Amino acid sequence: MSHMTNESEDEMLSKDHTDSPMIDDGNVGGSASRGIVLKKGPWTSAEDAILVDYVKKHGEGNWNAVQKHSGLFRCGKSCRLRWANHLRPNLKKGAFTAEEERLIIELHAKMGNKWARMAAHLPGRTDNEIKNYWNTRIKRRQRAGLPLYPPEVCLQALQENQQNQNAGGDHAHHDQLQTNSYEIPDVTFDSLKANQGFLPYVQELPDISVSSMLMKGFGSSQYYSFVPSTAHCPKRLRESVAPLSGYDGSLRNEPPPFDQTQDDSCDNKMSEPSGLSFLYDPDPITRNLLPFGLNQGSHPLLNGNFSASKPTSGAAKSELPSLQYPETDSGSWGSSSPLPLLESVDAFIQSPQPSGTLQSDCLSPQNSGLLDALIHEANTLSSAKNQSSDKSSSSSTVTPGDITDSYTQNMCETKWEDCGDPISPLGNCAASIFSECTPISASGSSLADIQPAATFPVSNVKLEPAELAWTLDRENREISTQLDFSRPDALLGSCWFDQSVAYAKDQGITTDAIAVLLVDDLGSDHNQMAAGTTSSQGWGLGSCAWNNMPAVCQISEL
DNA sequence: AAGGCGTCCAACCGCATGATA
């Protein structure tokens, strides 16, 4: 489309901008409205002047009247946009300041792609500006294979989330659930609770993980490619919508994480888990352990059907959720799962992370930030991994490291291909999660040997100085922390993993033994996958996490 | 100098929501 020059159009408009229909000059595309061809394309200074003048006289709003009465041959939407983004007073122009950038990152961590809401926190900035900034930033960081959120942002989000939790807010969650007819059978929880008496590690399961996964996991339907359209939730719920972030008080009060739960509840487009079945884990105990009775495959990261790159069915559009820090009630986690620390946040960002916190984060629809980071990071890392892991996939002798390697690869090659989206960000994400996070290397099965994700040789990503610092800093982490942030499966189920490890430690079982078992279990999963013994639907990344549990259980019963 | 390529950003488009007739 060629554009009318400012000069020529300025001249034309300056002559008369009264109620005479403008005849499209043919230079600019336009659409007919009431027989008038409305202009499209870049605004000229003359048009701006007309619009400004009109708004001064009549105020904002009633934008369609602008076209009728001012002689501007622009549709109302165009006028509104032009005014809002360029002409209204107090608009800040120019590059974002460091403070604004920090705020954007922070807000995005909380809100996800809620540009308008973010703009409300940035006086003088428009949603469009912020959106453009973020998109370019994403692309840049994506290319660089870097995490989107600096640790301090995650930490702050975490703290705010805790504050919000303390403020309460469970009631509306339940309401929302009911409104959406998302019912979680009591029997599911009964099973879980029953297992708490049977399985020592279940006993320590924090309510929080269940409820948070309920809420956030259910709420993450926008990541489900298989979300039934019947589970429709309007694309956007406005501020009037009751928040949805926790299941219900019967399990635990779940205050809404951050403020966005108020109006982003439909970002929590809850998916109806019905119709999904437990597809791979033959262990009934493990099944029962699955949180909230959800089928494993219902987690976006747990099944290969999720694709952030392809449209989901119905209204389950892939609206990124915001980063959400889960229930961080330290008391509920017991001694083995302390509150995430700052360094944890580092790892949290740098690599997909496991703790119960992340677990719910990943499940959360409001987690766009983190999931974004995971996806982007994963894309880069997984491509690097794919290049370097060709040989591992063909190896018949598998070391633990190889297992995870080929496991990862098979994850990609089987599950993501199944869903017809081989380049699905999540597919890559899952792959990279494993490649990056699986700490159990051939050189040592001890959990203490876990290397920081960024030290993996497969990653040839250049790190910015600050980010490199985070990475290096993690080398000094305690084993438990490394566990938290390097277990691939921990990404989804590590709260239980942590609990289990802690329990095993209490029982005098070495972490090495646990690691070996887990590796074996991983290998088992891997073999299952490679052998195609699992259904093509509904399972994936999280499988090892859940399967790990029985392994630990066995340890505890030794 | 010219072409390719990537980035930035203004603007458009489709959809959802709320108000009102």
Next chain:
DNA sequence: TTATCATGCGGTTGGACGCCT
């Protein structure tokens, strides 16, 4: 209750521009 309109939001597009080869 339904239809229509106005508005707002988020995703996407496409042109301008700069850099590189």
